[in-house]
Amino acid sequence: xxxxxxxLNLVLLGPPxxxxxxxxxxxxxxxxxxxxxxxxxxxxEVDRGTSVGVDARKVMERGELVPDRVLAxxxxxxxxxxxxxxxCILDGYPRTVEQAILLxxxxxxxxxxxxxxxxxxxxxxxxxxxxxxxxxxxENNGAIVVEDVSVTGRHDYEDVVRERCRVWRENAPxxxxxxxxxGLLLEIAGDRPIDEVGETVRxxxxxxxxx
Ligand code: AMP
Numbered sequence: 761x762x763x764x765x766x767x768l769n770l771v772l773l774g775p776p777x778x779x780x781x782x783x784x785x786x787x788x789x790x791x792x793x794x795x796x797x798x799x800x801x802x803x804x805e806v807d808r809g810t811s812v813g814v815d816a817r818k819v820m821e822r823g824e825l826v827p828d829r830v831l832a833x834x835x836x837x838x839x840x841x842x843x844x845x846x847x848c849i850l851d852g853y854p855r856t857v858e859q860a861i862l863l864x865x866x867x868x869x870x871x872x873x874x875x876x877x878x879x880x881x882x883x884x885x886x887x888x889x890x891x892x893x894x895x896x897x898x899e900n901n902g903a904i905v906v907e908d909v910s911v912t913g914r915h916d917y918e919d920v921v922r923e924r925c926r927v928w929r930e931n932a933p934x935x936x937x938x939x940x941x942x943g944l945l946l947e948i949a950g951d952r953p954i955d956e957v958g959e960t961v962r963x964x965x966x967x968x969x970x971x
Pocket of ligand 1: 798819820831851852
């Protein structure tokens with residue numbers, strides 16, 4: 761039988777192209793929990809032209825990581841909102857062990873903790889191929905200049921995607937171990953149709969009470 765939770769703070773992890781945002785959004789609607797995407801939060805800051813947004817834009821355009829203190833501030837504000845009382849689906853955070861430790865601190869401050877972590881597992885080359893096939897990546901960077909990279913759409917260019925893959929490769933092993941050692945990590949094969957992956961994730965996680 762699937763486990764049941766009185767609250768469910770769930771982290772979704774996966775390499776670029778794993779479909780983790782799609783799965784996060786599906787889980788959020790089926791469990792009636794907020795979907796918290798750092799990409800969407802940062803994009804909102806960029807669109808509103810806030811000082812966080814102006815700085816974040818440059819970093820995002822390169823596929824690098826926005827500084828921890830910036831994300832930690834945004835996460836504290838967001839997780840403290842009433843709609844997170846029963847938990848949330850975190851998409852894009854944490855990405856490093858340092859962020860995972862910060863997240864534990866933020867949740868502890870709010871009297872909560874991570875109940876589950878799901879890895880949508882996929883070889884990097886398969887994820888990148890998916891991004892290319894979906895038209896999210898231009899295969900030959902050629903004459904494209906960085907200023908034209910849109911961080912508000914899903915258009916990442918080859919060098920940006922390469923950097924995002926590098927960041928994943930560099931940080932994922934330690935982050936996964938961090939959660940594996942605490943018995944929180946569920947690993948789901950992601951190289952399957954999106955509906956199948958979604959159903960496996962939902963079954964493996966189990967619904968929170970009231971969902
Ligand atoms: P994503 O589409 O989820 O890979 O996010 C797009 C970009 O937003 C990343 O390449 C980073 O520049 C930035 N970003 C999103 N989440 C984080 C995070 N947890 N820490 C640092 N930067 C992030």
